[in-house]
Amino acid sequence: MSPTPRSLNQCFTVDDLRALAKARLPRAVFDFYDGGAEDEQTLKANRAAFEQLRWRPQVLRNVSTVHCDSALFGRPLGLPLAIAPTGAAGFGHPDADIGLAQAAARRNIPYTLSSSATTSIEVIADKAGGRLWFQAYVLKDQAFFWKMVDRARVAGYESLIITVDLAVGGKRVRDLRNHFGIPFRFTARNAIDFASCPRWLTRLLYRGMPTQENMRGMDGGEPTARGVRAASALASSVGRNHDASFDFDRLAQVRDRWPGRLIVKGVNRGDDAARLVQLGCDALVVSNHGGRQLDGGRASLEALPEVLAGVAGRIPVWMDGGVRHGGDIARAIAMGAGGVLVGRATLYGAVAQGPAGAQRALDILEEELRRTLALCGVTRIADLSADLLASR
Secondary structure, eight states, X not given: OOOOOSSGGGOOSHXXXXXXXXXXXXXXXXXXXXXXXXXXXXXXXXXXXHHTEEEOOOOSOXXXXXXXXXXXXXXXXXXXXXXXXXXXGGGTOTTHHHHHHHHXXXXXXXXXXXXXXXXXXXXXXXXXXXXXXXXXXXXXXXXXXXXXXXXXXHTTOOEEXXXXXXXXXXOOHHHHHTTOOSSOOOOHHHHHHHHTOHHHHHHHHHXXXXXXXXXXXXXXXXXXXXXXXXXXXXXXXHHHHBOTTOOHHHXXXXXXXXXXXXXXXXXXXXXXXXXXXXXXOSEEEEOOGGGTSSTTOOOHHHHHXXXXXXXXXXSOEEEESSOOXXXXXXXXXXXXXXXXXXXXXXXXHHXXXXXXXXXXXXXXXXXXXXXXXXXXXXXXXXXXXXXXXXXO
16 A cells, blocks of 8 residues: 655645645545445446456557547547536635636646636636636526526636536535535534644634535524635535426526537437537537446446437537546546546645645646557557457
8 A cells, every 4th residue: 555645746646636635624524525425335336347458559669649629519629628517616726617628728628617616716717717618506596596607607616517417416425424515603523623733723724614605695504703605515405406306408598598508418328429419519428427426337437439429520529427547537538538627636735725735636647548549559649549449
C-alpha cells in the first residue's frame, strides 16, 4: 500500500489526490464526495467497466509529437474533457469552485457550475471566464428554476445542462451513518469528526459556513444563522426540492426558452437518446450520476454503445462516471464518446488544496492521456478507435 501523500508534490495519480483529500477532510465531508448510493454497486461498476478493457497497441509508429486537443460544437478544446458539476465543493475547500473553473479556463475546456455550488453564477463568470456551462436542477419551484436559467444566460454561460436522472434523491448510506444531512445538526458523532481536522475547521470558522449561493431565496430548507441553508444540507435537499413530474414536454419548454446549447445529462438508453435528439438537444451525456442515485444500474461505459446507436451520429455523445486516469479518457473516446466529463477526479484535488489541487488533477490527467496515446501508437485524439481495445 502506498503511503498517504502529505502534499501535492507527492501526488502522482488521482488516487493520490483522493488520499490527500481523505487525510485533510472530516470523514463526513470526504464521504459525501466519495460515496455512492446504497451498496455502491453502480459506483464500483463505473470503475470496473474501464478495468475490463485492455489495449491492443500499435507499434513502430512515429509518436514523437502527440496532440491532445479536440473540439465540440465547432470550437476547439484543449483536452477532450469538461469539468462535471459537483455540488457543495466549497465545504471541502472555500476556493474549490473558483479553482476548478479557473483551471478549466487555462486548459480551454468547459467548466460546469452546479445549481448547488457554493459559488454563484455571477462570481464564476467574473473571476474565471472561459467556456462556462450551467447545470440546472429541475426544481419544484419553477419560478426559481427559470430565474437561475435566466441568470446563467445573462452571465454569458454558453451551455445549459439538464440532469435527468434525479427524479428523487438517492439513498446515500454513508451520509446517513455520518449524520450528514438536512437540516444539519451537530451531534456527538459529527462534532468529534469535525474536531479531528483542526486545519479544516479553522479555515471553515475563518471563512464562514459555505452556502448554496445559487439557491438563495428559494423556498424550503431550514435557515442557518445567516438565513440560508448550509452546504452540508445538500445530501437530501436536492432530492427533496427536485420536481419528479419533469418530463419530455417540460424539457421541450426548456429547449424553447434557452437560446444556447442544451445538453442533457443522465441518459442510459438508446430510445431515450433518439427522442432527445428529435426534441432538439445539442449533446447528451451518458451518466448514472456517479453511482449516487440508482444503485444496481449499469456502468456508464457499458451504456455508451446503446446511446450512441440511438443518436446515430446526429449530435455529440459524451460520458462520465469512473474516470480516474488519462487512459480512461482514451478508452471512452475509443469506444465512441466525443469526450468525458470528470467529477471526482478533479474534485479530489480541489477539496484537498483548492486551486492548486484542481490544476494538479488536470496536469495528471493530461500527462496520462498524452502518454497513453503515444504508447498506443497514435498521435491525435481522432485516431483513437475500438480497434485499439480488447475485452478482458
